[in-house]
Amino acid sequence: MASSKSAIIDVDVGARREAEAQLQFQEFTPSSSGVAELDVKTYSNDHNLTSSDQESQSEMEPKLLKEKWFCSIHQQNKANIDFSKIDLETVMKCCHDETLTWDIEPVLSEEFTAELHCINVYVGLILDKKKTSSIVEALNRISPIPELTHLKRVAMLKETGLCVLLHLVDCLSPDECVRKLKEKGFDFDGLDPTPFRLGVPAFSPKTRKQYENSLFAWPCNFFINKYLEKVLNGELFDSKDKKLQEHFMSVALHAASFSSKNGGVGVGCVVADPKKNRIVAVGYDLRTCHSLKHAVLVTIDLVARSQGGGKWPVENGMWFMQPTMERYKGCKRPHDPSDSFSSQYLCTGYDVYVTQEPCPMCAMALIHCRARRIFMGCFNNGALGGKTKLHTVKSLNHHYEVFHGILKDKCAEFCSHIINAVE
Numbered sequence: 001m002a003s004s005k006s007a008i009i010d011v012d013v014g015a016r017r018e019a020e021a022q023l024q025f026q027e028f029t030p031s032s033s034g035v036a037e038l039d040v041k042t043y044s045n046d047h048n049l050t051s052s053d054q055e056s057q058s059e060m061e062p063k064l065l066k067e068k069w070f071c072s073i074h075q076q077n078k079a080n081i082d083f084s085k086i087d088l089e090t091v092m093k094c095c096h097d098e099t100l101t102w103d104i105e106p107v108l109s110e111e112f113t114a115e116l117h118c119i120n121v122y123v124g125l126i127l128d129k130k131k132t133s134s135i136v137e138a139l140n141r142i143s144p145i146p147e148l149t150h151l152k153r154v155a156m157l158k159e160t161g162l163c164v165l166l167h168l169v170d171c172l173s174p175d176e177c178v179r180k181l182k183e184k185g186f187d188f189d190g191l192d193p194t195p196f197r198l199g200v201p202a203f204s205p206k207t208r209k210q211y212e213n214s215l216f217a218w219p220c221n222f223f224i225n226k227y228l229e230k231v232l233n234g235e236l237f238d239s240k241d242k243k244l245q246e247h248f249m250s251v252a253l254h255a256a257s258f259s260s261k262n263g264g265v266g267v268g269c270v271v272a273d274p275k276k277n278r279i280v281a282v283g284y285d286l287r288t289c290h291s292l293k294h295a296v297l298v299t300i301d302l303v304a305r306s307q308g309g310g311k312w313p314v315e316n317g318m319w320f321m322q323p324t325m326e327r328y329k330g331c332k333r334p335h336d337p338s339d340s341f342s343s344q345y346l347c348t349g350y351d352v353y354v355t356q357e358p359c360p361m362c363a364m365a366l367i368h369c370r371a372r373r374i375f376m377g378c379f380n381n382g383a384l385g386g387k388t389k390l391h392t393v394k395s396l397n398h399h400y401e402v403f404h405g406i407l408k409d410k411c412a413e414f415c416s417h418i419i420n421a422v423e
Helices: 051-067 073-078 088-092 129-142 174-183 208-214 226-232 239-261 295-306 325-331 360-368 408-422
Strands: 022-030 036-044 118-125 154-157 161-168 196-201 268-273 278-284 351-356 373-378 401-404
Touching: 129 161, 161 174, 239 268, 239 278, 239 295, 239 351, 239 373, 239 408, 268 295, 278 295, 295 351, 295 360, 351 408, 373 408
Parallel strands: 351 373, 373 401
Antiparallel strands: 022 036, 118 161, 118 196, 154 161, 268 278, 268 351
């Protein structure tokens, strides 16, 4: 497997606050069993450590990790360190002052992004405001409008004044609307006897933007979804989250290069545990060798291996977390009621990073294994936004969140190179 290095910088805060860095690089190579073997090599700057110094340093390492150690992106760039290969713990301690060259965007259902759609109704002008309450009570009893329960029955319109919803147009003329209401026993006392037509919001607003737009037509009942607003406003992920996302997608791109070298279509995939900020499995596409070996399915099989299962052989460049004795029980993670991430499904609580948009088969597989979130590099006429949005189908028994745009240009460029090579 390609070398994956982790770097940690130990900073000795002295009078001049100058750092003497000790970099530790860990090189991972796959064993015959497919589980990564760890070969640790230590490199020092301008000095060599004795064996006693190394032992002392290893004893202090946990404390230093928590209290003293940090790394700087600028220092890493000067040292020509490949950021995609730095250990996750180092990423967590990075200063995030560099500007990201990509934006992450959600792939949402049309109901959250649709423009205001109106439906025509007949509206009556209230002449006697003292009778507003009795008018509304009578209309709710005699002529309810179940399709428009998201609308308030009465509204103050700037151009006309206080008005009340009477009836859907339904191909009725104003006179027919009045006659139909009178036949039901409604008294127009206090109302203008000639209703007028008006367009009002046809659906309940799902976002604050939709709600604000609907106010220009007719006031609505609206309950804000704070999480959704964070997603829409780009406030869900902070700089630390984005650097981790960039790291995971960089690993997926690295895996994609193995795919192209081994005759695949150049798609890489990473499954990560967001609770512990670590990679669970890394796989890539080999569909030219086996029609089912898409990157997502291969990586899911590697996740199964991390839990004591799995069927397909582990190829060079693939990796999965070693299964522990706890993971061998039933080949599944134990369910902890206090932990919403644990479950009897393979990928419950896990995030999936894939360089290209998954196809319908892979998208459905991610639903079956209960993935938490899917991060795509670029669209590819797949099932998560390109041609359809499988994750928005309400009849499915699981729904994950989908985002795109991480290292979008690199993923798209890699994709175009593979397509040109195939052609």
